[in-house]
Amino acid sequence: VISETLEGRIHKGRLLEASFGHETTALLDKTKHVQIVACGTSYHAGLVAKYWLEEVGVGCSVEVASEYRYRKVVVPEGSLLITISQSGETADTLAALRDSCSKGYIGSLTVCNVPESSLVRESDVCFMTRAGTEIGVASTKAFTTQLVALRLLMIALARRKGLTPEEEETMVNELHSLPRQVEVVLELADKIQIMAEDFSDKHNALFLGRGAFYPVAMEGALKLKEISYIHAEAYPAGELKHGPLALVDETMPVVCALPDDPLLEKVLSNLQEVRARGGELFLFSDHKVNIGLDRYQSLTLADIYPGTAPIVYSIPLQLLAYHVALLKGTDVDQPRNLAKSVTV
Numbered sequence: 001v002i003s004e005t006l007e008g009r010i011h012k013g014r015l016l017e018a019s020f021g022h023e024t025t026a027l028l029d030k031t032k033h034v035q036i037v038a039c040g041t042s043y044h045a046g047l048v049a050k051y052w053l054e055e056v057g058v059g060c061s062v063e064v065a066s067e068y069r070y071r072k073v074v075v076p077e078g079s080l081l082i083t084i085s086q087s088g089e090t091a092d093t094l095a096a097l098r099d100s101c102s103k104g105y106i107g108s109l110t111v112c113n114v115p116e117s118s119l120v121r122e123s124d125v126c127f128m129t130r131a132g133t134e135i136g137v138a139s140t141k142a143f144t145t146q147l148v149a150l151r152l153l154m155i156a157l158a159r160r161k162g163l164t165p166e167e168e169e170t171m172v173n174e175l176h177s178l179p180r181q182v183e184v185v186l187e188l189a190d191k192i193q194i195m196a197e198d199f200s201d202k203h204n205a206l207f208l209g210r211g212a213f214y215p216v217a218m219e220g221a222l223k224l225k226e227i228s229y230i231h232a233e234a235y236p237a238g239e240l241k242h243g244p245l246a247l248v249d250e251t252m253p254v255v256c257a258l259p260d261d262p263l264l265e266k267v268l269s270n271l272q273e274v275r276a277r278g279g280e281l282f283l284f285s286d287h288k289v290n291i292g293l294d295r296y297q298s299l300t301l302a303d304i305y306p307g308t309a310p311i312v313y314s315i316p317l318q319l320l321a322y323h324v325a326l327l328k329g330t331d332v333d334q335p336r337n338l339a340k341s342v343t344v
């Protein structure tokens with residue numbers, strides 16, 4: 001079976017669904033609910049998409065494939081199964097897709113980076129991320145391109161919920177300006193390298209986030225774990241007081257992305273709690289944000305749009321992990337114990 005390949009082409013503030021193909025548009029027309037299944041970094045991309053889809057009124061569940069495949073899931077009517085995978089060969093994700101045939105989905109769509117992979121062959125339709133070959137084991141450009149693909153799918157589903165042309169134009173233009181937004185971040189590379197020096201003697205790190213920036217924090221923590229071997233955990237910032245705060249003292253670096261969004265005040269108050277316990281703060285913030293805390297290190301990003309902010313803020317976190325790993329002398333491309341494709 002060759003899947004139908006859809007492409008997310010945009011032109012003059014519109015998503016061109018003509019490039020999707022009939023099978024895809026028919027599937028999206030029938031979609032009332034989305035179930036995302038993936039592993040590792042791809043799972044984090046799915047979690048970001050959940051926040052995006054819910055914003056436009058599309059229900060979405062996200063689960064790691066290694067758990068999902070063994071559960072007796074109740075599939076809501078009109079559910080589309082979306083698998084996400086860099087390699088397209090991850091055993092648990094593939095098993096989840098194969099089992100889904102008996103579970104009543106309207107169809108399956110994969111967001112994948114490898115055209116000749118099993119997931120692409122076996123899904124009804126596929127959205128190729130075209131990230132090029134991921135050289136390192138730890139997914140980086142696969143993650144950002146997965147997010148772009150998921151954002152485009154969100155726009156297509158939002159259209160079916162009554163997205164106005166003006167709203168669509170805003171979303172599309174945000175995506176269109178991603179290269180420029182990413183350049184803003186890449187200009188910070190030298191400063192991130194200096195920031196990384198404070199991590200090279202650390203054994204633990206905490207990443208905090210709220211809303212779509214919680215999965216961004218999860219991905220930042222995973223990158224640090226994978227390539228620098230520093231134990232890192234991510235928490236929704238509001239959960240801090242329900243346990244993790246006990247870990248915070250002057251030896252605990254706390255990393256947080258601070259976009260200028262409606263949850264900002266809440267996150268700042270969580271960070272205040274960290275400072276009160278002596279935790280060291282490493283922040284990536286929007287230039288409009290008034291941080292107002294006593295001691296922290298911060299790098300500011302300008303002209304980042306809200307819709308694409310989770311994509312853009314992921315990059316300084318990837319760069320931080322990269323520079324910490326370089327300082328620690330680990331192999332950033334081939335971390336110990338990890339495989340590029342987890343096929344068993």
Ligand code: F1P
Nearest residue numbers: 040041042085086087090138139
């Ligand atoms: C999933 C994944 C990657 C991770 C590593 C092991 O792979 O967990 O996120 O970086 O390569 O596998 P995939 O399904 O996205 O190929």
